[in-house]
Amino acid sequence: MKRTLIATALLGLFASQTTFAAEATTNNETAELREIIKKQNDVLKDLERRLDETEQRVEVTADAVENAETANNGVSIGGYGELHYNNLTDNDNNTDKKEVDFHRFVLFFGKEFNSTTRFFSEFELEHALSGDGKEGEVELEQAYIEHDISDIVTTQIGVFLVPVGLINETHEPPTFYGVERNPVEKNILPATWWEAGVNFNFKPTAGVSIDTAMHSGLDISSKGSYKPRDGRQKVSKAAAEDFAFTGRVKYTAIPGLELAASVQFQQDITQGGMLDDGTVVDEASATLLTAHAVYQIEKFTVKALYATWDIDGDEAAEMGRDEQTGYYIEPAYRFNDEIGVFARYNAWDNNAGNSDDSEVEQVNLGINYYLHEDVVLKFDYESQTGAKDIDGFNIGLGYQF
Amino acid sequence: MLICCLLFTNKLLAEQVYQSTTNFVRHAFAGELPQAKTLWLNKAQKTTIADILQHKYHRLRIRYWLQGDASVWVLDEIGKESPITVGLHVKAQRLQQVKVLVYRESRGDEVKADFFTDQFIDAQLSKDLQLDTHIDGITGATLSVRALTKLARMALWLDQQVAVTSEQ
Numbered sequence: 429m430k431r432t433l434i435a436t437a438l439l440g441l442f443a444s445q446t447t448f449a450a451e452a453t454t455n456n457e458t459a460e461l462r463e464i465i466k467k468q469n470d471v472l473k474d475l476e477r478r479l480d481e482t483e484q485r486v487e488v489t490a491d492a493v494e495n496a497e498t499a500n501n502g503v504s505i506g507g508y509g510e511l512h513y514n515n516l517t518d519n520d521n522n523t524d525k526k527e528v529d530f531h532r533f534v535l536f537f538g539k540e541f542n543s544t545t546r547f548f549s550e551f552e553l554e555h556a557l558s559g560d561g562k563e564g565e566v567e568l569e570q571a572y573i574e575h576d577i578s579d580i581v582t583t584q585i586g587v588f589l590v591p592v593g594l595i596n597e598t599h600e601p602p603t604f605y606g607v608e609r610n611p612v613e614k615n616i617l618p619a620t621w622w623e624a625g626v627n628f629n630f631k632p633t634a635g636v637s638i639d640t641a642m643h644s645g646l647d648i649s650s651k652g653s654y655k656p657r658d659g660r661q662k663v664s665k666a667a668a669e670d671f672a673f674t675g676r677v678k679y680t681a682i683p684g685l686e687l688a689a690s691v692q693f694q695q696d697i698t699q700g701g702m703l704d705d706g707t708v709v710d711e712a713s714a715t716l717l718t719a720h721a722v723y724q725i726e727k728f729t730v731k732a733l734y735a736t737w738d739i740d741g742d743e744a745a746e747m748g749r750d751e752q753t754g755y756y757i758e759p760a761y762r763f764n765d766e767i768g769v770f771a772r773y774n775a776w777d778n779n780a781g782n783s784d785d786s787e788v789e790q791v792n793l794g795i796n797y798y799l800h801e802d803v804v805l806k807f808d809y810e811s812q813t814g815a816k817d818i819d820g821f822n823i824g825l826g827y828q829f
Numbered sequence: 830m831l832i833c834c835l836l837f838t839n840k841l842l843a844e845q846v847y848q849s850t851t852n853f854v855r856h857a858f859a860g861e862l863p864q865a866k867t868l869w870l871n872k873a874q875k876t877t878i879a880d881i882l883q884h885k886y887h888r889l890r891i892r893y894w895l896q897g898d899a900s901v902w903v904l905d906e907i908g909k910e911s912p913i914t915v916g917l918h919v920k921a922q923r924l925q926q927v928k929v930l931v932y933r934e935s936r937g938d939e940v941k942a943d944f945f946t947d948q949f950i951d952a953q954l955s956k957d958l959q960l961d962t963h964i965d966g967i968t969g970a971t972l973s974v975r976a977l978t979k980l981a982r983m984a985l986w987l988d989q990q991v992a993v994t995s996e997q
């Protein structure tokens with residue numbers, strides 16, 4: 429019994445010593461583990477911080493790379509060009525026109541000064557070669573400052589395209605059908621037509637645009653033909669005895685539809701009542717009225733334009749050029765991104781004021797084949813009847829960028 | 830008179846910013862503004878974007894906002910001369926809203942009007958990366974219309990990319 433008691437006491441003492449030792453070991457391990465976890469937490473925090481810093485550095489580097497690739501200080505460069513081959517036969521005179529011509533090589537230069545003030549210019553070489561006795565011309569077709577006065581009012585000051593017709597302001601080759609631009613806007617409006625002055629553009633509501641421009645005018649004194657196309661001065665030491673006023677209202681509030689009408693008035697297109705050869709002529713006020721409509725339904729588009737001049741003065745009346753009129757209608761179908769076909773009926777008369785049958789009718793049928801959305805090959809058949817008898821075909825290459 | 834007019838109205842100068850990016854994102858997510866994410870573009874993705882835009886894409890990554898099956902993208906594309914900034918909201922792989930946030934071009938700003946951008950609502954991307962809806966153009970704004978149509982296709986395609994990533 430005594431021995432049992434002693435043994436039990438010894439066992440108890442040993443066990444308690446073992447427990448104390450185990451607890452001490454556990455406490456030590458826990459402390460170590462806590463220390464390790466704390467260190468690991470510190471490492472993780474440090475890694476997190478470094479990761480954030482690395483991400484920030486990558487973002488900054490990416491910004492720098494992207495900015496370097498797109499940096500241009502607000503300067504933009506663009507352009508367009510068109511190469512033509514004409515193969516036309518004049519059946520009245522038995523002559524052929526078989527001609528290759530790099531008709532237009534154009535460069536745009538623009539600068540965005542800030543979000544409200546911009547500069548835009550269009551510099552053009554026509555017919556590839558200019559100089560004395562050469563066929564071509566170097567022309568400054570646009571050079572204006574555009575300034576947003578408010579949300580709804582923008583002004584253009586400088587040399588700008590007159591806000592008339594369809595092709596005068598938008599004439600990059602991939603944007604229209606036919607190798608050559610339509611003859612109505614060329615001979616009646618007359619596109620491309622630019623003047624120097626100031627234009628206020630108002631947009632009172634979405635899809636409604638109103639232009640009111642005061643600018644340099646036509647001057648027919650050099651040729652005395654009273655044809656608007658001959659009166660373009662191209663802002664080259666242009667006579668400025670008399671300015672012109674142009675207004676346009678345009679409605680585009682329904683997708684696919686555009687309706688527009690322009691009116692222009694100039695008090696005297698002779699710029700002083702005398703031709704360059706000294707002939708005294710009547711002062712001739714001139715009024716242009718033009719309207720057009722464009723409607724696109726899915727892949728089908730139809731365009732129509734009408735334009736007419738009313739010119740005062742005895743000389744214009746004697747030549748039958750007191751009235752000059754033209755119109756065209758152009759249905760077109762775009763099969764896909766690559767191919768579109770069109771037909772266009774044009775009629776115009778620069779001598780509509782007399783009783784002679786001087787109207788020219790022109791039919792074009794053709795195809796545009798787009799190698800890229802900005803590069804187009806064109807072909808069209810052309811037939812002129814009425815006061816002329818010409819037929820043949822045209823082939824063209826056009827691009828824009 | 831012109832100078833006086835300009836000086837007077839100069840006080841009314843308006844930025845051509847029609848909505849800020851933050852407001853567009855909040856509007857898309859019912860007032861919430863999720864953390865912006867970044868999609869870093871790999872070579873294949875840049876090639877596809879170049880196919881859509883028809884020119885080389887210079888950016889290395891695109892920021893976007895994602896919440897559930899909806900994503901918001903703010904993308905730039907040049908119309909004729911200057912970039913047009915457009916906000917695009919995609920939900921369940923359909924365009925919910927397309928809005929011009931900043932317009933910098935001289936002509937063609939009709940594309941910012943709702944009557945034009947509403948045409949994109951519900952549009953989806955077809956297998957050939959085209960929109961399944963015909964977008965009627967605006968005469969005289971051809972290049973701006975084209976720019977917005979490309980960005981609509983791009984946003985739908987990008988939405989597919991981040992959906993694939995999040996599924997993985």
